[in-house]
Amino acid sequence: MDIRRLKEEIITYSQEIGIDKIGFTTADPFITLKGRLLRQRELNYQSGFEEPDIEKRTDPSLLFDEPASIISIALAYPSKMKTHVRGTKTDRRGIFSRSSWGDDYHIVLRNRLEKLEKFIVERYPDARCKSMVDTGELSDRAVAERAGIGWSGKNCSIITPEFGSYVYLGEMITNIPFEPDTPIEDQCGTCNKCLEACPTGALVQGGQINAKICISYLTQTKDFLPETYRSVIGNRLYGCDTCQMVCPYNKGMDFHFHPEFEPDPELAKPRLKPLLSISNKEFKNTFGKTAGAWRGKKPIQRNAILALGHFKDETAVGELEKVLKHDPRPVIRGTAAWALGKIGGKRVKEILSEALADERDPDVLEELEGALEKLNHETKA
Numbered sequence: 001m002d003i004r005r006l007k008e009e010i011i012t013y014s015q016e017i018g019i020d021k022i023g024f025t026t027a028d029p030f031i032t033l034k035g036r037l038l039r040q041r042e043l044n045y046q047s048g049f050e051e052p053d054i055e056k057r058t059d060p061s062l063l064f065d066e067p068a069s070i071i072s073i074a075l076a077y078p079s080k081m082k083t084h085v086r087g088t089k090t091d092r093r094g095i096f097s098r099s100s101w102g103d104d105y106h107i108v109l110r111n112r113l114e115k116l117e118k119f120i121v122e123r124y125p126d127a128r129c130k131s132m133v134d135t136g137e138l139s140d141r142a143v144a145e146r147a148g149i150g151w152s153g154k155n156c157s158i159i160t161p162e163f164g165s166y167v168y169l170g171e172m173i174t175n176i177p178f179e180p181d182t183p184i185e186d187q188c189g190t191c192n193k194c195l196e197a198c199p200t201g202a203l204v205q206g207g208q209i210n211a212k213i214c215i216s217y218l219t220q221t222k223d224f225l226p227e228t229y230r231s232v233i234g235n236r237l238y239g240c241d242t243c244q245m246v247c248p249y250n251k252g253m254d255f256h257f258h259p260e261f262e263p264d265p266e267l268a269k270p271r272l273k274p275l276l277s278i279s280n281k282e283f284k285n286t287f288g289k290t291a292g293a294w295r296g297k298k299p300i301q302r303n304a305i306l307a308l309g310h311f312k313d314e315t316a317v318g319e320l321e322k323v324l325k326h327d328p329r330p331v332i333r334g335t336a337a338w339a340l341g342k343i344g345g346k347r348v349k350e351i352l353s354e355a356l357a358d359e360r361d362p363d364v365l366e367e368l369e370g371a372l373e374k375l376n377h378e379t380k381a
Ligand code: B12
Pocket: 032, 033, 036, 037, 040, 047, 049, 050, 097, 098, 099, 133, 134, 135, 136, 137, 138, 139, 140, 141, 142, 143, 145, 151, 152, 153, 155, 156, 157, 158, 159, 165, 166, 167, 168, 169, 170, 206, 207, 208, 209, 211, 214, 216, 217, 238, 239, 240, 241, 243
């Protein structure tokens, strides 16, 4: 089989099955990435969601017998909703990042990669392929960068000239020695908009992130959110799009090629108060198909409580009281105490004092005491 022709056929087929961009690279080790990953680990800048084995992450031959190439794919996702929902003063809403709009992208990309594998094996019977999306060992971005999908921006995202950075990435290791494509030149230039806009300073310098303080990461943790970041996450329930929203290369980029990624506004910007009492089953039925549900309902509920505190939503006092007094999870009770402290008022003080009398968990007690102290201080001032 003529491999050059096979590559052409794959490119044509990829367009037919809804792959928006495809690139080819070698299966050589990722030397620069290895140094980078070691450094990030040393600095404690990793989120913990990364594959821990750096050797496996950077050497495809440890994942695949005699690899000869990697095919990288990108699918563009929308940045704007076709229909809008707006929160009101008495009915506030939270926001899921664009990467969680519509159906879980892992499933969609895996489906495209499966089709591609089948196509390749039909034409090249000796072909062996191994596909991965996000949860695999490889760095999807490092593969995409080397395969010419886009450049690695100062906001860390892979930016494609055609679709901006609102693209999901996936890849396939193969034993076929395809001719590699050429990487795209870095086009960030002197721009620093993402670094300036990042609310927590997680972008420590162009292309380097302290993932531990990236809001996207913080929204996905299950424990108490450190006090410093509680207000700064605003009404984000999952993920953060700020460093992409400000990027000039994303201006006007809003692609609706894939019906799977079309957001249901009620899920992408859900009402906050009902989230506080949602059951496991309801959560699974409502949000289960989205990428943002992978950590379960607890972080989303914690973030919803923080958002109500952020909005100082007085109409949420009743719901927060219920949670504070009856939820079995200390993180949820303690976060409710903090949110009530932000809202303030005479009734809130009573609620906090009542809860203080019954609470036994040391972390929640600390939150209650902190919230009451803040309110007492405000009354005196
Ligand atoms: C862990 C993880 C996170 C962590 C850490 C993010 C990070 N920047 O490292 C957290 C939870 C914070 C996160 C957040 C997000 N993530 Co994420 N995440 C991952 C995951 C699983 C691993 C990333 C990783 O290994 N990071 C370690 C760093 C060191 O390596 P890297 O970014 O992969 O590779 C680059 C650097 O190493 C850099 N580099 C290498 N050497 C050197 C040397 C120098 C000098 C410099 C400057 C740079 C540099 O170049 C590489 C190529 O860009 C990948 C999926 C995967 N398996 O790869 C998705 C992935 C990176 N995430 C993705 C997305 C969409 C997001 C969010 C936009 C989601 C959101 N809206 O909230 C944010 C963006 C945050 C940001 N600014 O990066 C997409 C990115 C798509 C794209 N267009 O780039 C991926 C690829 C998932 C996917 N399959 O689509 N994520």
